[in-house]
Amino acid sequence: MKVIIIGGVAAGAKAAAKIRRLAPDTEINLYTDDDYVSYSSCGLPYYIGGAFEDFRMLLVRTPAEFEKQKIHIHLRHKVIKIMPDTKEVLINVIDKNKNITKPYDKLVIATGARARIPEIINVNLPQVLPLRTLNDGKKLKELTVKSNKAIIIGGGYIGLELIEAFVKRGIHVTMVHNSSHLLTRLDADMSELVYDQLMSISHSRFDILLNENVIEFVGDKNRFYGAKLSSGQFIDGDFAVLATGIIPNSEIALEAGIELGVTKAIKVNEKMETSVKDIYACGDCCEENLIIDNKPTWYPLGSTANKEGRCAAMNVCGISESFGGVLGSAVTRCMDLTVSQTGMSEKTARLRGIEPISVTVTKDDKVGYMPDSNNITLKLTAEKSTGRLIGGQAIGSMDADKRINTLASAILARLTAAEFCMNDLTYAPPFSPTIDPLLNAAMMLRDKIINL
Amino acid sequence: MKVIIIGGVAAGAKAAAKIRRLAPDTEINLYTDDDYVSYSSCGLPYYIGGAFEDFRMLLVRTPAEFEKQKIHIHLRHKVIKIMPDTKEVLINVIDKNKNITKPYDKLVIATGARARIPEIINVNLPQVLPLRTLNDGKKLKELTVKSNKAIIIGGGYIGLELIEAFVKRGIHVTMVHNSSHLLTRLDADMSELVYDQLMSISHSRFDILLNENVIEFVGDKNRFYGAKLSSGQFIDGDFAVLATGIIPNSEIALEAGIELGVTKAIKVNEKMETSVKDIYACGDCCEENLIIDNKPTWYPLGSTANKEGRCAAMNVCGISESFGGVLGSAVTRCMDLTVSQTGMSEKTARLRGIEPISVTVTKDDKVGYMPDSNNITLKLTAEKSTGRLIGGQAIGSMDADKRINTLASAILARLTAAEFCMNDLTYAPPFSPTIDPLLNAAMMLRDKIINL
Numbered sequence: 001m002k003v004i005i006i007g008g009v010a011a012g013a014k015a016a017a018k019i020r021r022l023a024p025d026t027e028i029n030l031y032t033d034d035d036y037v038s039y040s041s042c043g044l045p046y047y048i049g050g051a052f053e054d055f056r057m058l059l060v061r062t063p064a065e066f067e068k069q070k071i072h073i074h075l076r077h078k079v080i081k082i083m084p085d086t087k088e089v090l091i092n093v094i095d096k097n098k099n100i101t102k103p104y105d106k107l108v109i110a111t112g113a114r115a116r117i118p119e120i121i122n123v124n125l126p127q128v129l130p131l132r133t134l135n136d137g138k139k140l141k142e143l144t145v146k147s148n149k150a151i152i153i154g155g156g157y158i159g160l161e162l163i164e165a166f167v168k169r170g171i172h173v174t175m176v177h178n179s180s181h182l183l184t185r186l187d188a189d190m191s192e193l194v195y196d197q198l199m200s201i202s203h204s205r206f207d208i209l210l211n212e213n214v215i216e217f218v219g220d221k222n223r224f225y226g227a228k229l230s231s232g233q234f235i236d237g238d239f240a241v242l243a244t245g246i247i248p249n250s251e252i253a254l255e256a257g258i259e260l261g262v263t264k265a266i267k268v269n270e271k272m273e274t275s276v277k278d279i280y281a282c283g284d285c286c287e288e289n290l291i292i293d294n295k296p297t298w299y300p301l302g303s304t305a306n307k308e309g310r311c312a313a314m315n316v317c318g319i320s321e322s323f324g325g326v327l328g329s330a331v332t333r334c335m336d337l338t339v340s341q342t343g344m345s346e347k348t349a350r351l352r353g354i355e356p357i358s359v360t361v362t363k364d365d366k367v368g369y370m371p372d373s374n375n376i377t378l379k380l381t382a383e384k385s386t387g388r389l390i391g392g393q394a395i396g397s398m399d400a401d402k403r404i405n406t407l408a409s410a411i412l413a414r415l416t417a418a419e420f421c422m423n424d425l426t427y428a429p430p431f432s433p434t435i436d437p438l439l440n441a442a443m444m445l446r447d448k449i450i451n452l
Numbered sequence: 453m454k455v456i457i458i459g460g461v462a463a464g465a466k467a468a469a470k471i472r473r474l475a476p477d478t479e480i481n482l483y484t485d486d487d488y489v490s491y492s493s494c495g496l497p498y499y500i501g502g503a504f505e506d507f508r509m510l511l512v513r514t515p516a517e518f519e520k521q522k523i524h525i526h527l528r529h530k531v532i533k534i535m536p537d538t539k540e541v542l543i544n545v546i547d548k549n550k551n552i553t554k555p556y557d558k559l560v561i562a563t564g565a566r567a568r569i570p571e572i573i574n575v576n577l578p579q580v581l582p583l584r585t586l587n588d589g590k591k592l593k594e595l596t597v598k599s600n601k602a603i604i605i606g607g608g609y610i611g612l613e614l615i616e617a618f619v620k621r622g623i624h625v626t627m628v629h630n631s632s633h634l635l636t637r638l639d640a641d642m643s644e645l646v647y648d649q650l651m652s653i654s655h656s657r658f659d660i661l662l663n664e665n666v667i668e669f670v671g672d673k674n675r676f677y678g679a680k681l682s683s684g685q686f687i688d689g690d691f692a693v694l695a696t697g698i699i700p701n702s703e704i705a706l707e708a709g710i711e712l713g714v715t716k717a718i719k720v721n722e723k724m725e726t727s728v729k730d731i732y733a734c735g736d737c738c739e740e741n742l743i744i745d746n747k748p749t750w751y752p753l754g755s756t757a758n759k760e761g762r763c764a765a766m767n768v769c770g771i772s773e774s775f776g777g778v779l780g781s782a783v784t785r786c787m788d789l790t791v792s793q794t795g796m797s798e799k800t801a802r803l804r805g806i807e808p809i810s811v812t813v814t815k816d817d818k819v820g821y822m823p824d825s826n827n828i829t830l831k832l833t834a835e836k837s838t839g840r841l842i843g844g845q846a847i848g849s850m851d852a853d854k855r856i857n858t859l860a861s862a863i864l865a866r867l868t869a870a871e872f873c874m875n876d877l878t879y880a881p882p883f884s885p886t887i888d889p890l891l892n893a894a895m896m897l898r899d900k901i902i903n904l
Contacts, residue, residue: 010886043821043881057821161880291874303879306886327876331883340878369495369509401878402854405888409858412875413865422743423864424779426792426853427755428613429495431783434462434758436857 003316004089004104005030006079006252010302011283012110013038013061014309015316016071022317028071029102031091033078036134037063042302044137045158048144049165055138082107082256084276106278106316109258109266110309111249113284113300118153118244120227121216127224127239128217131158132246140241144169147238151175151227153214154243155182160334162241163198163206167335173206174235176227178213178244185328187345189360190379190393194339197395201335209233214240246300248285261287263298270322272312280316282308289325291412292343292390293352299326328391329408331401340401342408343391346381356391357384357452359444363437365396367429376400380407380417380441387416387449389442403438417445455768456541456556457482458531458704462754463735464562465490465513466761467768468523474769480523481554483543485530488586489515494754496589497610500596501617507590534559534708536728558730558768561710561718562761563701565736565752570605570696572679573668579676579691580669583610584698592693596621599690603627603679605666606695607634612786614693615650615658619787625658626687628679630665630696637780639797641812642831642845646791649847653787661685666692698752700737713739715750722774724764732768734760741777743864744795744842745804751778780843781860783853792853794860795843798833808843809836809904811896815889817848819881828852832859832869832893839868839901841894855890869897 003019005012008030016030030037038061047055063073074091080099081090088103115130117123127143129136144150150166152159155177166173181191182198198208209229216228217240226237248265259275261267265287272280284300286308304326314321328348331340349356358381366373376396382389392407394400410420421443425436455471457464460482468482482489490513499507515525526543532551533542540555567582569575579595581588596602602618604611607629618625633643650660665682669692678689700717711727713719717739724732736752738760756778766773780800783792801808810833818825828848834841844859846852862872873895877888 040819040821040881040886042879042886043819046822046881051823052821291876301879302886303877303888324874325876329876329878331878331880333880333882338883342876342878367492367495369492369504370498371503398883399851399854401880401883402851402858405875405877406854406857406861408876408878409861409867409872410865413862413867413871415861415865419865420861422776423857424743424777424781424794424860425755425857426781426783426794426860427494427753428783428785428853429492429498430785431790431850431853434492434494434754436755 001105002027002103003029003106003108004102005108005110006089007110007112007283007285008032008034008037008073009039009041009112010305011309011312012108014306015108015110015282015313016066017061017069018310018313019316020069020071022313022319029074030066030071031074031077031079033076033094034133035075037066037073037075039134040302041132041134044131044134045161045165047137048141048162049168055134058134079252082252082279084256084279087278107280108312108316109253109274109279109281109285110283111252111285113246113248115242116245116247117242120214122219123217123242125217125219125224126221127219128242130242131162143239144171147171149237151235151237151240152243153240154245155208156184156243156245157330157332159243160332162243164334167205174237175206175208176212176214176229176235177208177210180211182208183339185341185345185348186339186393187347187379190377190395193377193395194337197337198334201337246284248298248300250285253281253285261296263287263296265298270324271315271320272308272323273315280312282312291325291327293354294325295352297326297328299328301330327408327411329404331404336397338396338398338400340394340404341392342404343389343411344381345391345393349381349390354390355384356381357445357449359441359448361437361441361444363440364433365399365437366431367433370429376403376437378403378437378441380445382417382445382449384449384452387418387446389415389417389420403436406438417442417449421446453557454479454555455481455558455560456554457560457562458541459562459564459735459737460484460486460489460525461491461493461564462757463761463764464560466758467560467562467734467765468518469513469521470762470765471768472521472523474765474771481526482523483526483529483531485528485546486585487527489518489525489527491586492754493584493586496583496586497613497617499589500593500614501620507586510586531704534704534731536708536731539730558732560764560768561705561726561731561733561737562735563704563737565698565700567694568697568699569694572666574671575669575694577669577671577676578673579671580694582694583614595691596623599623601689603687603689603692604695605692606697607660608636608695608697609782609784611695612784614695616786619657626689627658627660628664628666628681628687629660629662632663634660635791637793637797637800638791638845639799639831642829642847645829645847646789649789650786653789698736700750700752702737705733705737713748715739715748717750722776723767723772724760724775725767732764734764743777743779745806746777747804749778749780751780753782779860779863781856783856788849790848790850790852792846792856793844794856795841795863796833797843797845801833801842806842807836808833809897809901811893811900813889813893813896815892816885817851817889818883819885822881828855828889830855830889830893832897834869834897834901836901836904839870839898841867841869841872855888858890869894869901873898
């Protein structure tokens with residue numbers, strides 16, 4: 001059996017390794033237009049920030065290691081066309097500028113997503129770049145070493161993680177965000193709290209400008225001066241990062257007659273099969289099922305890519321396996337602030353036709369007398385008609401994410417707020433207050449639902 | 453309505469405050485033989501260790517604050533008899549050495565638990581003391597200030613927390629434990645790992661002697677030399693702590709004809725009612741329902757006491773409320789090591805008639821390239837016949853407990869290992885590996901069950 005995999009960052013690399021374990025005699029060829037394969041792109045902000053200095057720490061497996069397992073990695077080979085009728089792919093060999101055709105029995109599309117490049121004058125200057133690939137990360141790290149001022153366009157996860165990275169490098173940061181709220185997956189009230197808390201720990205090391213648009217980058221290929229905003233303001237900077245979201249690399253699938261989903265990512269069933277026989281998709285290029293309402297969503301995240309790659313591999317090898325979907329669990333850190341989320345926000349619930357009910361509590365995250373105790377703000381959301389938990393948002397110190405995971409289990413299990421109140425969570429002074437904030441919030445939500 | 457509450461550390465104090473909120477006109481009298489009321493006894497090791505220096509940080513509410521709410525606190529008033537027939541209690545006023553009788557309409561027993569004092573020669577020396585009350589904590593803190601060497605008898609939670617406290621005070625510690633395994637609620641394999649990891653971070657600051665018994669303390673009221681072991685060894689020390697477990701203060705209930713449970717703690721129903729009308733019990737003196745098998749257990753913990761006090765208060769006030777029971781979730785820290793647990797160990801499962809199946813994994817707790825990444829060892833246990841998750845044990849760095857809580861939600865919701873594998877846990881490099889160790893463990897457990 002000949003398997004071709006397109007793309008090799010997370011899902012593609014995982015699929016290749018898993019197929020090899022399950023089917024030792026399969027011929028596996030992985031094509032990627034990237035210079036690297038099998039790396040942790042989520043780690044790039046920490047590499048840039050100096051948590052470690054050698055980018056090779058980000059590599060999960062090298063091409064040589066894959067080759068030992070007879071997985072053939074073809075770097076700088078861009079698959080430009082899928083031909084399902086003849087079961088072939090057309091590949092552009094970038095360094096030779098020639099095209100070749102290769103046959104497959106099973107094809108795995110793991111083309112990922114790419115940075116969305118906004119329409120800004122001079123967006124192609126060499127000092128303006130996204131952070132998506134390992135090459136992006138290496139270039140950005142080089143820029144940080146010789147710079148004093150950075151501009152970040154966009155206030156999502158990557159943007160916030162880069163604030164931390166640049167501040168750790170002693171670089172002043174100006175973030176320019178085109179809407180009134182950072183982290184658009186959060187409800188507005190929680191997003192405002194993130195903004196307020198970040199401002200309170202900024203100490204002039206970074207600025208965040210909301211409701212501002214960059215209209216032009218000023219400079220040339222040798223020098224960079226900064227960015228002009230639509231408000232007329234000019235922001236000084238030595239370089240700029242485009243953290244303005246990502247787009248699924250699904251065009252190649254669409255052109256091959258493969259069905260896309262409502263999110264414009266590739267539509268797959270629970271076996272990661274696309275609409276075309278013997279073609280699978282996994283990772284950031286495909287859409288997911290939101291477990292809560294069993295409707296499509298798009299959560300391009302490393303953990304999901306990994307699971308989908310594994311699931312696709314098993315089905316490629318004839319072992320029936322299902323990927324159940326996602327809850328939308330995520331976490332990010334900016335300086336000492338952790339922001340985490342699972343399930344639906346109130347906003348998302350309404351968009352998806354569910355009437356939500358929520359409570360928000362701010363509590364100590366440990367017993368107050370412990371020297372490192374801190375605040376955590378938790379927003380818990382349930383479906384109003386049934387009381388079933390559907391989401392949570394947390395802002396606080398390091399383990400805010402773990403409280404979100406405690407909630408994720410409950411959402412997965414379709415517990416109501418009242419049922420969750422029976423939970424027995426661990427207690428000791430260095431870890432939580434006597435009654436964990438999550439239980440406080442659940443009890444308040446239960447009472448709010450009862451008193452409706 | 454006249455309410456009398458016996459005991460005022462956690463459950464009793466919580467019950468008093470809650471009754472006042474629900475029933476402003478009730479007469480509330482709280483009697484305790486202690487010198488203090490409403491304090492965090494779980495915080496004593498951190499007070500002793502110097503996390504804070506003023507013991508008043510441990511006080512949740514003072515008698516004066518209670519009095520403002522017309523809750524009458526009677527310190528050093530020991531209730532010595534309950535007379536259900538006449539609905540009275542007999543109280544010894546310690547400082548006047550006289551007895552008084554007080555009537556009640558509703559009685560709440562929150563007598564807690566006391567330290568188990570082992571039979572050791574000279575156990576009554578003033579340099580030998582348990583750590584249970586605030587007074588114990590104050591005495592122990594005084595001893596630490598003028599000492600160089602401590603002896604801890606018993607290797608449970610309190611013993612381990614005191615190792616940390618004494619080491620932080622620069623005092624060398626010898627722990628003497630009378631069995632082969634620390635933390636007896638853990639399975640033997642996990643307990644051995646705790647021992648090994650503690651030894652690896654000891655750096656001669658503390659010793660732990662297993663399978664050893666203290667037979668005699670050597671000294672007099674003015675001087676203390678140390679402890680003789682049954683093996684003949686002599687351990688130097690300036691003082692000794694008895695951390696040899698606790699016993700429920702249930703005798704007063706038994707003598708009044710109130711039924712005790714199989715654990716010798718007071719038997720209560722889900723409304724915290726005892727077998728005698730108008731008498732409630734809550735906190736460490738009463739037994740709980742283990743949610744997993746709906747059979748009695750005894751988990752004397754502060755979080756549970758708090759919930760039970762609240763539940764008893766509501767039912768005292770005529771508001772029907774149920775306490776559903778416990779999962780046995782707990783956490784402790786010793787130095788940089790966190791040990792946490794929920795549900796049944798394999799050992800406990802067998803004792804309770806459930807055939808368990810388990811897996812144990814050791815993984816990075818964060819992505820390996822993050823500078824503060826560490827190991828976490830997780831043992832997950834399911835019921836063999838159904839695959840339902842029934843317990844977990846975690847040993848690792850600070851947030852091992854939060855992973856246990858993620859599991860607690862799943863156990864509460866009666867998820868199987870296979871169902872838990874669908875969970876979507878947050879991922880970012882500072883927080884967890886791409887696939888959280890908890891999911892790794894669940895997938896291994898699912899596969900082990902499938903291949904049975």
